[in-house]
Amino acid sequence: MLRVGLTGGIGAGKSTVADRLAEHGAVVIDADRIAREVAEPGTDGLAELVAEFGRDILTPEGALDRTALAARAFADDAARARLNAVLHPRIGARTAELMDTAPVDAIVVHDVPLLVEGGLAPSYHLVVVVDADEDVRVRRLAETRGMGGDDARARIAAQASTAERRAAADVWLDNGGDRDAVLRAVDELWIDRLVPFEQNIRLRTPRAPAPPEVVPADPTWPEQAARVCARLRLITQERAVRVDHVGSTAVPGLPAKDVLDLQLVVPSLRDADTLRETLADAGFPEAEGEWFDHATDGTGHREKRLHLGADPARPVNLHVRPAEGPAWRLAVLFRDWLRAVPGEAAAYAEVKRRLAADHADDPNVLAYAEAKQPWITAAFGRAEAWAAETGWTPDRSDRE
Numbered sequence: 237m238l239r240v241g242l243t244g245g246i247g248a249g250k251s252t253v254a255d256r257l258a259e260h261g262a263v264v265i266d267a268d269r270i271a272r273e274v275a276e277p278g279t280d281g282l283a284e285l286v287a288e289f290g291r292d293i294l295t296p297e298g299a300l301d302r303t304a305l306a307a308r309a310f311a312d313d314a315a316r317a318r319l320n321a322v323l324h325p326r327i328g329a330r331t332a333e334l335m336d337t338a339p340v341d342a343i344v345v346h347d348v349p350l351l352v353e354g355g356l357a358p359s360y361h362l363v364v365v366v367d368a369d370e371d372v373r374v375r376r377l378a379e380t381r382g383m384g385g386d387d388a389r390a391r392i393a394a395q396a397s398t399a400e401r402r403a404a405a406d407v408w409l410d411n412g413g414d415r416d417a418v419l420r421a422v423d424e425l426w427i428d429r430l431v432p433f434e435q436n437i438r439l440r441t442p443r444a445p446a447p448p449e450v451v452p453a454d455p456t457w458p459e460q461a462a463r464v465c466a467r468l469r470l471i472t473q474e475r476a477v478r479v480d481h482v483g484s485t486a487v488p489g490l491p492a493k494d495v496l497d498l499q500l501v502v503p504s505l506r507d508a509d510t511l512r513e514t515l516a517d518a519g520f521p522e523a524e525g526e527w528f529d530h531a532t533d534g535t536g537h538r539e540k541r542l543h544l545g546a547d548p549a550r551p552v553n554l555h556v557r558p559a560e561g562p563a564w565r566l567a568v569l570f571r572d573w574l575r576a577v578p579g580e581a582a583a584y585a586e587v588k589r590r591l592a593a594d595h596a597d598d599p600n601v602l603a604y605a606e607a608k609q610p611w612i613t614a615a616f617g618r619a620e621a622w623a624a625e626t627g628w629t630p631d632r633s634d635r636e
Contacts, residue, residue: 237335237342238434241359243351243404244366245395247373247388249411249418253366254347256422262430263338265331267348274326275300284322289315343426343434352396357404358466361433361519362547364425365405367398368412403459406550429549433519436546440521443544443551445600450491450592457485461496464545464552468500471518475511477501477559482567484588487574491585493592493601495551501564508541508556519546520554529555529563530609532616538563566616568630573619576626580615587611 242257244250258264274281277298285293285305293305309319331346338344345364348356357363368376370392377383383391402408407425411418435441461481468479483497484490502508512522520543528537538561545552557564574581587608595604622628 237338237340237344238362238430238437239335239360240343240345240430241351241357241363242345242347242366243349243363243401244411245373245401246349246391247376248366248368249376250347250349250366252411252415252418253364253409253422254345256419257343257345257426260423260426261343262345262426263334263342264345264347265334267327267331267346270327270330270334271323274323274330281322281326285319288318288322341434341438343430350395352401352404357463358470361437361467362406362430363404363463364407364409365401366409366411366418367401368410372412404463406460406463406547429547432548433546436521436548437517437519440516441546442521442523443546443548447598448493448592448595448601448604450588451494452491453487453489454485454494455488457492457496458488460550461485461498464496464498464550467518468498468554471514472500472502472511475502475507477503478564480564480568480571482555482571483553484574484584486571487581490574490581491588495553496545497553497555499555499557499564499567501557501559504558504560505539505541508558511556512541515543515554515556520544520552521546527555529557529566530613532562532566532613532620565630566619569619569623569628570612570616572628572631573615573622577622580618584611584615 240257240262242250242254244253254264254266273279275285276282277300282300285300289305289308293301293308295301305319309315335344346360348354351357351363352365370389373392374385374388377388377391378385407429409418409421409425436443458481465479465481469476472479478501480486480499480501481496482499484492485494485496500508500511502511516522523542523544527540527542529540530536531538538557540558540563541556543554543556545554555567557567574584591604591607595601595607598604
């Protein structure tokens with residue numbers, strides 16, 4: 237199934253988006269609703285909360301008084317930890333239960349107010365953030381909850397910042413204006429991205445081939461790559477030696493095909509094969525055929541695996557390379573060398589533009605890639621010389 241994380245700050249109108257997605261057929265799992273369910277009268281969750289914080293957290297009718305609970309549970313870090321120890325396992329279990337009962341072809345939308353604050357973004361195939369200007373949110377909170385302006389602004393300030401949400405967002409929906417406008421945006425998102433994305437994952441369908449098209453550099457490419465890399469690190473865990481953003485989109489200012497080239501380094505190709513289904517479930521089905529990297533001297537090949545992103549709106553090439561071979565290091569070196577030597581980056585850009593024009597009528601990029609290879613093979617020698625002169629070594633942080 238396709239897992240979509242939906243979030244937004246208080247007063248942003250996230251429920252408008254959730255309701256529209258539900259109308260389209262999404263299975264919406266509301267984290268706030270689950271948090272209330274696990275502490276309803278008669279549940280063991282409520283009983284444990286009372287045991288931890290006392291009967292003063294109950295209303296006269298025996299229900300949870302959330303204001304009273306907040307006064308006790310958020311008094312200090314230790315109390316907050318006790319609250320989380322009671323609620324989080326129950327919320328997680330109920331969420332997993334609902335996800336497990338969803339159809340295999342479902343688009344599951346997990347509505348989580350504190351998704352960004354909780355660092356949950358890598359858990360989803362896609363993260364959708366709903367936003368509105370602060371003044372709009374303050375006005376809405378006054379109208380719908382009777383909240384005073386100072387209180388509303390304090391609540392907004394206590395949540396993730398706009399910059400933090402943008403860093404997590406694969407899709408940004410502005411819900412600050414006309415309601416019909418955001419509904420149209422949701423409709424387009426459903427039809428153009430979510431439905432084909434789910435189908436590609438379920439059917440293990442790589443994206444369709446296309447001719448090479450070199451476009452001006454997009455300054456958001458590194459941010460987009462960082463989100464995908466975080467997902468890869470989460471699903472591969474200790475089986476990954478490193479995850480890198482490589483290729484032209486990793487070089488600021490360099491024109492490139494609008495395709496993120498990422499590499500996943502694993503101990504061996506045997507390990508790469510054990511990850512085949514894990515990567516496909518995460519939205520990276522394996523490309524058919526045999527795939528290789530060219531040796532630095534232009535002779536021979538280094539075997540690898542290639543997976544392609546299933547998201548129709550964010551093309552990804554995922555090169556899975558063995559740590560026991562030299563190809564992963566060359567990919568990082570080539571990237572860092574182009575970043576450090578502007579003249580070489582400019583020369584490479586000209587080669588790419590010329591060859592893309594020559595192969596504009598091709599059905600795919602294979603001939604274009606082969607035509608680039610002589611320049612790249614020669615460039616590897618210059619990059620190695622630069623590495624020797626500068627003392628370059630691969631960045632071990634794998635956080636590019």
